Amino acid sequence: MEASSLGSDLPLVRRLEAVGFRAWPAASVAYDGSWQIRLTGGHPSKRLNCVVPLDPSDYRDLDLRLEKARKRFDAYGRALLVRQTPLSPPALIEHLGTKGWSVFETTDVMTVDLTELELPDTLDYLPSHDIGRFIDANLALDGEDPASKSALAEIISSIKPASGFFIKETPQEGPIAVALCVQDNDLAGIMSFAVSPRHRRSGIGTEIFSSALRWARISGARSAWLQVGSTNAPALALYRKFGFRKAYQYHYWHQDARA
Template identity: 75%
Template sequence: MQASFRKNDLPLVRRLEAVSFRAWPAASVVYDGSWQVRLTGGHPSKRLNCIVPLDPSDHRDMAMRLEKARKRFAAYGRPLLVRETPLAPGVLIDHLRSEGWKPFETVDVLTVDLAALELPDTLDYLPSHDVGRFIDASLAVEGDDAGPKPAIAEILSAIKPPSGFFMKEDPAGGAIAVALCVHDNDLAGILSFAVAQARRRGGVGTEILSSALRWARISGARSAWLQVVSTNEAALALYRKFGFRKAYEYHYWRQEG
């Protein structure tokens, strides 16, 4: 699970994509052939509002299908985005480029073998199952307003696999770090991991991540995965310290002009 992506690792990509869809579910999911069309009216997250082609050979009627999707996205007030993983047809990507589309963000998908990790024998932070408390903590850590709170609650409540909400709170200053761990069979996903700006580089992130991974391992997960924007060097440095390695990357595309 830790090797860099190779063309014959498409089954690994399919599996990680499948668990990521379950870990962060969109409000509306429809399929056009093997293209997954994900939309969430209440939340602007790119992962929740994009087309994800899932078969390298499925590129028939591309222009027509893209236009159909564009109208569907417009009905939600969303711009049309395509998420290119190694499962996306090369012919489709060439078509996007020829039509003036451009990639604008790259995300690395990282994995680690949990059995090989040195983790604390005990959990410094026990997982909570209080959705509302976790959302409040996440918004406080990120410095966001409460506007998207109902949409986030809907997303978190829709997660089917067992989940643990990890939070570190300062009695004086409130929440300072959060992480969501979703345990899906032998895989565990780390999502919504954040540390308050003023408390970074002080070991808090290491504490929360260690507890989440320890919980995942004792719950039966053998590998963990996460997704991180490729330019986030601080987060990447922390994940490398834990042994996470890149499995593959994906790119978001949008049409310019």
């Protein structure tokens, strides 16, 4: 694994990590030094249940701190995960590798300059402020368990920056596309974007995605960011079409077996 900070714009990484935390808030946030420990009992999202080291120089007492974090995760019924960004100490990442940990998922963080992006002059879809309607549509399109509705509602209701919920529905099929855009000062994050399999490649996804970015720009955002699985080729192709480019990657680590 390459050094975590190699070739990265660390001030940009710090800023995107900060807005990312605000855009998808965990129920419980604690700190051990510069390590952020994020836990959410009601929802299994990895972003809401992980340890995120935020200072490359903070790597003292690794075994002790990882064990303390594990106990916190055990109390929530969660497996301990470490999220490696370019801010993670290389010594910690090397330590994880020697202790039987491995990477099981990689995500690209992508950005685009909204001020130079060609977007429609009008919004094809106006943002909704109906959280319940958005959550129902999002769960249906993602195929998630409806029982997670209350937990997802709690997460989305906790988002402090301005949020726009974009929903496309038909009388026959119900929801066919959704997008959630969170505008934090001059940065806008696309937190959820999904299109029904039957309507992919029809232009509907492009329309609703364009509307979310247009709304963000009208509201004062100058840049947009998003996170996408590094192996999700169709999504990556769409985002690149809009001008998004990779700013950095992050990796999730778990321990295959206790050493």
